[in-house]
Amino acid sequence: xxxxGTPIAPKxxxxxxxxxxxxxxxxxxxxxxxxxxxxxxLKIIKHCREFFPSPVTGQLLGLDVNGVLExxxxxxxxxxxxxxENELVDGARYQVDMMRCLREVNVDNNTVGWYQSTYLGSxxxxxxxxxxxxxxxxxNNKSVVIVHDVSRxxxxxxxxxxxxxxxxxxxxxxxxKFTTESxxxxxxxxxxxxxxxxxxxxxxHLVTALLHSLDDYxxxxxxxxxxxxEKVVSPLSPNFDTLxxxxxxxxxxxxxxxxxxxxxHTQEQNTYAxxxxxxxxxxxxxxxxxxKRKQENVSRIASGLEPxxxxxxHKNHKLPxxxxxxxxxxxxxxxxxxxxxxxxxxxxxxxxxxxxGELQK
Amino acid sequence: MPIDAATSALNLSFPPTTTAGFVVPQSRSFTVxxxxxxxxxxxxxxxxxxxxxxxxxxxxxxxxSEDGSEVEVRNCFPVPHDETQNQVNAKEIIVGWxxxxxxxxxxxxxxxxxxxxxxxxxxxxxxxxxxxDLKNEEKLLGVKTYVGAPIGIAAKxxxxxFLPVPCDVKYFDAERSGLDLLASAKDDISRSxxxxxxMDNLEKTIVAVQKMLERISDYVNKVxxxxxxxxxxxxxxxxxxxxxxxxxxxxxxxxMFNSHLQDLLMVVYLANMTRTQLAIAxxxxxxx
Numbered sequence: 001x002x003x004x005g006t007p008i009a010p011k012x013x014x015x016x017x018x019x020x021x022x023x024x025x026x027x028x029x030x031x032x033x034x035x036x037x038x039x040x041x042l043k044i045i046k047h048c049r050e051f052f053p054s055p056v057t058g059q060l061l062g063l064d065v066n067g068v069l070e071x072x073x074x075x076x077x078x079x080x081x082x083x084x085e086n087e088l089v090d091g092a093r094y095q096v097d098m099m100r101c102l103r104e105v106n107v108d109n110n111t112v113g114w115y116q117s118t119y120l121g122s123x124x125x126x127x128x129x130x131x132x133x134x135x136x137x138x139x140n141n142k143s144v145v146i147v148h149d150v151s152r153x154x155x156x157x158x159x160x161x162x163x164x165x166x167x168x169x170x171x172x173x174x175x176x177k178f179t180t181e182s183x184x185x186x187x188x189x190x191x192x193x194x195x196x197x198x199x200x201x202x203x204x205h206l207v208t209a210l211l212h213s214l215d216d217y218x219x220x221x222x223x224x225x226x227x228x229x230e231k232v233v234s235p236l237s238p239n240f241d242t243l244x245x246x247x248x249x250x251x252x253x254x255x256x257x258x259x260x261x262x263x264x265h266t267q268e269q270n271t272y273a274x275x276x277x278x279x280x281x282x283x284x285x286x287x288x289x290x291x292k293r294k295q296e297n298v299s300r301i302a303s304g305l306e307p308x309x310x311x312x313x314h315k316n317h318k319l320p321x322x323x324x325x326x327x328x329x330x331x332x333x334x335x336x337x338x339x340x341x342x343x344x345x346x347x348x349x350x351x352x353x354x355x356x357g358e359l360q361k
Numbered sequence: 362m363p364i365d366a367a368t369s370a371l372n373l374s375f376p377p378t379t380t381a382g383f384v385v386p387q388s389r390s391f392t393v394x395x396x397x398x399x400x401x402x403x404x405x406x407x408x409x410x411x412x413x414x415x416x417x418x419x420x421x422x423x424x425x426s427e428d429g430s431e432v433e434v435r436n437c438f439p440v441p442h443d444e445t446q447n448q449v450n451a452k453e454i455i456v457g458w459x460x461x462x463x464x465x466x467x468x469x470x471x472x473x474x475x476x477x478x479x480x481x482x483x484x485x486x487x488x489x490x491x492x493x494d495l496k497n498e499e500k501l502l503g504v505k506t507y508v509g510a511p512i513g514i515a516a517k518x519x520x521x522x523f524l525p526v527p528c529d530v531k532y533f534d535a536e537r538s539g540l541d542l543l544a545s546a547k548d549d550i551s552r553s554x555x556x557x558x559x560m561d562n563l564e565k566t567i568v569a570v571q572k573m574l575e576r577i578s579d580y581v582n583k584v585x586x587x588x589x590x591x592x593x594x595x596x597x598x599x600x601x602x603x604x605x606x607x608x609x610x611x612x613x614x615x616x617m618f619n620s621h622l623q624d625l626l627m628v629v630y631l632a633n634m635t636r637t638q639l640a641i642a643x644x645x646x647x648x649x
Binding site for chain 2 (some may be wrong): 207357
């Protein structure tokens with residue numbers, strides 16, 4: 001062991017601006033982007049891959065500085081199958097324990113959000129809504145959910161997206177009222193439930209050194225005559241997975257999901273239409289009753305009696321409550337996601353197709 | 362990818378027997394593969410050490426292949442806490458420990474003894490060292506793995522011989538994309554990179570392929586000129602590569618190409634149609 005003063009790893013020199021921002025406990029700076037440590041990226045990928053395809057969640061730790069949410073560490077939360085109360089308590093205790101342990105080793109132990117794995121972008125669920133709402137309310141809007149899509153990342157480039165709720169959605173969720181009226185009042189549509197924040201990745205100096213030394217292996221010239229390709233592949237040799245042509249299953253699956261959610265959407269529409277019909281039915285009933293009462297009153301007044309009040313009719317006939325529009329909102333948002341995904345996906349695929357076409361000439 | 366391919370240490374597969382007067386390591390030789398996340402974690406741990414601390418140690422978690430010939434180190438955690446981590450993935454067991462700094466001393470031996478008791482017999486604890494001083498010109502920050510072997514007449518915990526074990530870096534397909542992204546940040550002065558779209562990624566890959574093709578054709582031309590001596594191995598690699606290009610009948614290919622194209626365009630059309638519908642619905646909803 002070298003006792004001769006190991007150089008202290010270069011620390012980020014915080015300029016005065018940054019220091020004041022870090023001390024900005026009130027949270028005056030709104031979040032603008034998310035910066036993830038390389039370690040966290042790998043940790044999330046590892047956790048999500050191990051449990052693929054079942055969804056997993058974990059906690060993100062870090063700090064927000066000057067509107068940039070720096071995620072410097074993360075840990076997985078065990079088992080999403082917390083069905084009974086007991087396991088839930090265990091999960092909470094696990095988190096507390098974990099935070100304590102991490103503090104002991106000088107890790108930032110400030111919760112800044114959570115992450116979730118997803119399969120083909122189907123992440124807009126009630127569970128996500130609830131959890132993110134809790135986080136965002138507890139942490140003064142400075143909390144994000146990072147969604148990692150394992151299936152997309154395997155074939156092409158990394159899929160990591162950071163979301164948080166828009167103010168409009170937070171308000172609507174706070175009132176827990178998703179009627180047409182409140183949606184209009186908050187100007188809430190499927191496209192502004194979430195705000196997506198740009199993600200950047202940052203490596204520490206030591207990690208940069210490691211990556212450089214990993215890269216050195218790229219220039220291995222085969223010495224032996226064996227054609228064993230495994231031997232000369234370095235971790236950072238160019239990745240040609242993106243050029244994979246047979247990706248039909250992916251599109252197929254995506255379309256399948258799209259169909260499913262469109263079907264759900266139709267169901268929602270039906271419920272809504274049913275509600276509208278019953279509302280108009282009730283309204284005609286009320287109208288009829290009012291009409292009747294009026295005629296009665298006319299005849300009563302004619303015969304010199306007191307007219308009957310009209311209030312009780314409204315009391316007797318109640319309008320059915322409007323079904324929550326949250327579901328349809330979520331489903332449309334999900335459909336939109338699938339469509340976007342298909343579009344994003346088919347662009348490069350078309351390109352690849354033409355490349356293959358040229359290659360055959 | 363083997364890390365210490367150039368090591369001078371000999372790795373023999375000892376038969377699991379004890380020859381007279383000569384105690385061989387109890388288990389067969391094995392190789393170690395390390396997941397990149399482990400290396401990243403160790404570096405992070407080192408960065409976050411106490412100010413007067415010179416090195417950090419921690420526990421390695423991983424899985425063993427069934428025949429015990431390979432140990433995959435998949436996870437690790439800094440040492441002050443070790444009670445809860447196992448809950449998340451019960452498949453991963455303690456396989457050894459890590460320390461930063463490249464020197465091995467008697468403290469290492471003592472800790473090795475401790476971990477040997479943690480690791481279930483007949484397997485041996487692995488000791489991974491990582492050189493964070495960056496002073497040596499070693500590859501991969503001097504990542505090395507060892508197993509301990511007792512030495513001396515009376516087995517004492519502080520008497521221990523560290524035998525180097527071959528070690529390589531291994532990752533899964535899903536981690537590949539993440540690693541690529543991180544690697545793209547390594548030449549950047551700010552040490553950061555942002556996520557790129559699928560299209561940009563494709564472009565990058567194509568540019569890389571083009572560069573490689575240029576390099577190869579340059580090399581081939583040089584060999585043909587006679588300015589560079591030919592290398593049979595490279596020639597064979599090239600042969601191999603060229604032979605995997607499939608030969609498809611032209612008409613057949615045209616048919617495949619067109620049907621595929623139509624399918625794709627159809628999907629794009631459908632997706633765009635749906636999105637338009639949604640957009641209209643959105644506008645209408647707010648108008649009500």
